[in-house]
Amino acid sequence: xxxxxxxxxxxxxxxxxxxxxxxxxxxxxxxxxxxxxxxxxxxxxxxxxxxxxxxxxxxxxxxxxxxxxxxxxxxxxxxxxxxxxxxxxxxxxxxxxxxxxxxxxxxxxxxxx
Amino acid sequence: xxxxxxxxxxxxxxxxxxxxxxxxxxxxxxxxxxxxxxxxxxxxxxxxxxxxxxxxxxxxxxxxxxxxxxxxxxxxxxxxxxxxxxxxxxxxxxxxxxxxxxxxxxxxxx
Numbered sequence: 001x002x003x004x005x006x007x008x009x010x011x012x013x014x015x016x017x018x019x020x021x022x023x024x025x026x027x028x029x030x031x032x033x034x035x036x037x038x039x040x041x042x043x044x045x046x047x048x049x050x051x052x053x054x055x056x057x058x059x060x061x062x063x064x065x066x067x068x069x070x071x072x073x074x075x076x077x078x079x080x081x082x083x084x085x086x087x088x089x090x091x092x093x094x095x096x097x098x099x100x101x102x103x104x105x106x107x108x109x110x111x112x113x
Numbered sequence: 114x115x116x117x118x119x120x121x122x123x124x125x126x127x128x129x130x131x132x133x134x135x136x137x138x139x140x141x142x143x144x145x146x147x148x149x150x151x152x153x154x155x156x157x158x159x160x161x162x163x164x165x166x167x168x169x170x171x172x173x174x175x176x177x178x179x180x181x182x183x184x185x186x187x188x189x190x191x192x193x194x195x196x197x198x199x200x201x202x203x204x205x206x207x208x209x210x211x212x213x214x215x216x217x218x219x220x221x222x223x
Contacts, residue, residue, distance in 0.1 A: 032209055043215035044157070044200075051209055059210070090156055094211075099145040099204045102211055104156040 002027035006091050006105035013112055019064075019078040021108050023091030026072065031093040033074040034102065035066055038088040050074060051096065086112045114139050117203050119214035127222050130191045134217045136201030137183045145204035146177055146184050150197045151216065157200055160186075191221045 003026045013019060025031050035047040046059045048066035056066050063082060067075045074091055091105040119136045126132045138146075146163035161168060163175040163184050174187040184203075188195055201214040 034211075036213075044213040046210060049209055057209075088154075094209075099209075101147060101159050101162060102202075103159065107156045109154070 002093070002103065004091060004093055004103060004105040006089075006108055008108060009106065010109045011111070013081050013110065015083055015112055016080050019076070019081055019085070019110070021076040021089055021091075021110075023074040023076075023105055024072055025093045028072070028093070028095070030071055030096040032096055033068060034092040034094075035074065035076050036090040036092065038090065040087070044090065047076070081112045083112050086110055116140060116205075116212045117201055117214040119199075119201050119217045121215060121217060123218040123220050125220045125222055126191055128191060128193060130221075131187065131189045132191055132219065133185055133187045134199055134201075134219075135183050135185050136214055136217075137181075138201075138203045138212075139182070140203070140205045141179075141182060142206035143203045144206045146175075147202040147204075147211075148173075148175055148184075148186050149200040149202055149213075151200055152197050157213075160199070188219075191219075193221050193223060195219060196221045 005024050032051050034049045036044045038044050050056050050068045064078050089108045092102040094102045116139050148160040149157040150160045151157040161170050161175050163177045167176045172189045176185045198216040198218050200216045203212045
């Protein structure tokens with residue numbers, strides 16, 4: 001069966017510090033991968049998605065970036081965090097080539113102070 | 114108009130009640146539809162996909178109305194454990210993106 005991992009689970013970072021969140025998927029090949037952010041009390045905002053290694057589509061131009069160095073690894077980064085980057089970051093995967101269900105990781109709760 | 118719209122609620126219902134949520138979408142070419150459940154401070158979890166013919170899973174029934182561009186979720190015999198936020202999700206045709214509604218909060222009262 002497929003599983004999706006995210007770490008860390010929680011993170012408190014000062015403004016201006018860098019960020020690296022990692023997501024890995026097991027039990028499937030060539031998944032579509034997604035990063036979302038959910039601000040407190042708000043809906044999910046799609047940040048990036050990837051349909052293959054090195055292929056990243058950005059939905060929200062801001063101080064975040066994403067990379068997919070391996071088939072089942074998706075990384076979200078920032079060089080300098082802003083207060084507005086606080087939120088619940090969720091990684092998700094879906095089957096390649098289809099429009100099937102998405103499955104989410106447990107998320108990382110980021111607080112920028 | 115938002116791509117996916119939901120009544121935010123909250124819907125407060127007694128145990129055993131039947132409750133229904135609707136979700137409207139703007140892209141008539143959308144081809145995949147889902148309902149997710151999200152508990153407080155947790156990740157969304159797939160509740161059910163929504164098929165053109167409608168589908169049922171135990172106490173949960175989902176319907177799709179393409180003509181009016183909405184999907185619905187019916188919960189029968191509500192349980193306390195059904196208390197959560199229910200997210201409507203639409204996949205527009207020809208894209209790999211999933212558009213999430215902001216969710217409908219349900220609180221089932223003892």
